[in-house]
Amino acid sequence: MTKEQLIAKINELQQKLQNQEMKNNNLNNLLNSANNSFLEFNKDWKYALLSEAEEQVRISNERFAKAFNANPAASAITRLKDDIIVDVNDSFLKLFGYSREEVIGVTPTILGTWIESEARLEMLSMLKKQGQADSIEIDIRKKSGERATVILSTALIELGGDEHIVGSMVDISERKVLEKQLKQTNQKMFNILDGITEGFFALDREGQFTYVNKHQCLALNKKREEVLGKSIWQLFPKSLNSKLYKEYHKAMTERIPVQFEMTSVYEDAYYEIRAFPYDDGISVFIKNITEKKKYQKEISRLSYLNLIGQMAAGISHEVRNPLTTVRGFLQMLRGKDECSKFNDYFELMIEELDRTNSIITEYLSMTKSKSEELEMQNLNTIVETILPLIQADAVGQDKYVESELHEIPDILLDSKEIRQLILNLCRNGLESMGRGKRLKIITSREDNCVVLGIQDQGEGITGEVLEKLGTPFFTTKTEGTGLGLGICYSIASRHNAIIDIKTGEEGTTFFVRFKL
Numbered sequence: 001m002t003k004e005q006l007i008a009k010i011n012e013l014q015q016k017l018q019n020q021e022m023k024n025n026n027l028n029n030l031l032n033s034a035n036n037s038f039l040e041f042n043k044d045w046k047y048a049l050l051s052e053a054e055e056q057v058r059i060s061n062e063r064f065a066k067a068f069n070a071n072p073a074a075s076a077i078t079r080l081k082d083d084i085i086v087d088v089n090d091s092f093l094k095l096f097g098y099s100r101e102e103v104i105g106v107t108p109t110i111l112g113t114w115i116e117s118e119a120r121l122e123m124l125s126m127l128k129k130q131g132q133a134d135s136i137e138i139d140i141r142k143k144s145g146e147r148a149t150v151i152l153s154t155a156l157i158e159l160g161g162d163e164h165i166v167g168s169m170v171d172i173s174e175r176k177v178l179e180k181q182l183k184q185t186n187q188k189m190f191n192i193l194d195g196i197t198e199g200f201f202a203l204d205r206e207g208q209f210t211y212v213n214k215h216q217c218l219a220l221n222k223k224r225e226e227v228l229g230k231s232i233w234q235l236f237p238k239s240l241n242s243k244l245y246k247e248y249h250k251a252m253t254e255r256i257p258v259q260f261e262m263t264s265v266y267e268d269a270y271y272e273i274r275a276f277p278y279d280d281g282i283s284v285f286i287k288n289i290t291e292k293k294k295y296q297k298e299i300s301r302l303s304y305l306n307l308i309g310q311m312a313a314g315i316s317h318e319v320r321n322p323l324t325t326v327r328g329f330l331q332m333l334r335g336k337d338e339c340s341k342f343n344d345y346f347e348l349m350i351e352e353l354d355r356t357n358s359i360i361t362e363y364l365s366m367t368k369s370k371s372e373e374l375e376m377q378n379l380n381t382i383v384e385t386i387l388p389l390i391q392a393d394a395v396g397q398d399k400y401v402e403s404e405l406h407e408i409p410d411i412l413l414d415s416k417e418i419r420q421l422i423l424n425l426c427r428n429g430l431e432s433m434g435r436g437k438r439l440k441i442i443t444s445r446e447d448n449c450v451v452l453g454i455q456d457q458g459e460g461i462t463g464e465v466l467e468k469l470g471t472p473f474f475t476t477k478t479e480g481t482g483l484g485l486g487i488c489y490s491i492a493s494r495h496n497a498i499i500d501i502k503t504g505e506e507g508t509t510f511f512v513r514f515k516l
Contacts, residue, residue: 073168076103080156080163083107095150095171097143115139115147123154127165131156140169148173199288204281205252207231217286219266238265244273251277261289263463268502297467320360327353359483374412374495379443379450379514380405386419387441390426398435401426406444411514417491424484425454425510432458432508448516455509466501488512 068075074092078085088103096103096113103111114120119138126133132155140148150169157166190211193200199217202210208231212224219236233240243262251258259274270293274285327350333339334346387403394401422441429439433456442453461469469485492499492512500511 068166071168073170074150075166075168077157077159078108078165078167080165083109085111086159086164095142095148095169096140102143113140115141123152127154127156137172149176196285197287199286200284201286202281202283203232207233207248210281217288219264236266241265247273248275248282251275251282320357323353323357373414373416375415376410377413377415378410379408379413379418379452382413382415382418383422383441383443383452386422390423390430390439390441393427394430394439397430399430399433400436400438401430401441402438403441405442408443408445408450409516411450411516413495413514414491417494421488421491421512422452422454424488425512428484429454429456429458429508429510432456446513449513450516452512452514453509455507457507459507460505461501461503461508466503469501 068077068087069089071089072091074095075089076085076092077087085103085106085108088100093100093103096111098111108114108120109117116139119136123133123136123138132153134153136152136154138150138152140150142148148171150171150173152167152169154165154167157164190213193211193213194215196213197215199215200211200213201217202212204210208229209224209227210229212218212227214224218224218227222235227235233245239245242265243260247258247260250256255277257274257276259272261270261272263270268290269288270290272287272289276283330346330350330353334343334350339346383403383405387401391401426439426441433439437457439457440453440455442451442455444451444453489499495514497512497514500513502509502511
């Protein structure tokens with residue numbers, strides 16, 4: 001390369017460098033301008049964001065202040081570090097009776113608004129642990145010295161860099177008074193319900209016990225503590241098929257009171273029930289009328305016996321004399337040779353006349369007012385005397401008789417009548433059982449009674465038949481007269497005794513209870 005060419009090349013390179021430097025300067029100027037614009041934008045953006053945040057804080061503070069002052073609950077803000085009250089709303093001033101000047105800048109302790117300091121310490125402890133304390137019931141003191149009960153809720157908030165307590169309270173003094181009055185009224189009502197002689201319980205719409213008075217009126221000896229809050233139909237499932245459920249359903253669906261009588265499905269008892277539905281459920285009065293039913297039955301039986309007695313007294317003489325005459329002529333005819341071919345008929349007629357005479361005797365036996373030969377005797381002795389005769393009857397029927405005689409005291413008894421009583425009850429028991437079954441005669445002492453029990457293994461007695469037992473002329477036997485049990489009841493009555501019956505699928509037991 002020549003010198004001239006080299007110089008030209010150098011000049012060319014210098015020109016390029018100058019051009020590049022101009023470009024770099026222009027680029028730097030552009031970058032500086034852009035950077036300055038960005039800085040200006042960033043400054044404006046920060047200012048805008050800061051202004052927006054401050055505006056939001058201002059709006060939030062205004063809203064808080066409005067909500068605080070408009071809150072119907074008495075509200076106060078207290079600085080946590082020194083316990084100074086910094087603000088209260090009008091509801092607070094109205095509740096406590098102070099002016100704003102008397103409250104601001106003062107501590108609750110100086111005002112004496114907290115009656116129990118321990119309660120305030122507990123609230124502060126909860127507040128520091130959880131950040132809030134809700135629905136605390138406390139007693140406060142007003143400026144006048146009057147006490148009031150309030151529900152207090154508090155929370156921690158930050159104001160001006162310091163932690164503050166904001167608290168709201170609602171005066172429940174009137175509610176507490178009403179609750180106390182309601183409690184007293186309820187207690188009076190419960191005392192009245194506990195004082196009545198009948199059982200009483202209340203059920204809600206689901207059939208759950210809400211109240212039971214102190215009288216033991218529930219089946220299976222259930223106590224009220226065991227049933228409250230539980231369903232009557234779950235506790236006593238057998239009642240679902242009883243008259244109680246039907247009448248309960250009627251009362252609840254038709255919204256009408258019901259009154260009825262029923263036998264218990266759980267025990268040998270009869271009840272009178274009155275039920276009254278109300279908005280939230282049903283109230284039930286229940287009365288055990290088992291003894292009343294027994295008395296009614298006994299009165300009915302005695303009235304019937306009185307009628308029979310009057311009839312028997314009137315007809316015994318008028319009927320027996322003709323019967324004796326007819327029987328005598330039949331015996332005379334039976335002895336004549338020419339009438340011998342009719343002897344079978346004569347025997348049948350004489351047997352029927354004797355049976356008629358026996359029925360009249362039974363009539364008279366039922367209508368006797370008192371036993372004639374009462375003596376101090378032991379019931380066990382009479383049972384042991386008559387037991388072989390009963391066992392002989394049982395053997396002929398392929399049945400068994402056993403005795404279980406306990407030590408008992410002597411009592412006033414008519415031995416002839418007691419033998420008849422035992423025979424009648426035992427023969428009834430034997431007739432109720434199938435072959436191979438067992439009859440048991442039991443004697444024992446219970447409290448102030450000597451008890452005779454005749455226990456069979458029959459099929460039990462239905463409720464319909466049980467209602468009529470002891471009624472003269474009522475019988476379930478094809479050829480029975482219906483007088484056997486009637487005589488037993490009469491004998492028991494003359495001995496100041498009571499006949500009770502326990503029956504079920506396993507058999508029946510007749511209890512004769514002689515009072516000492």
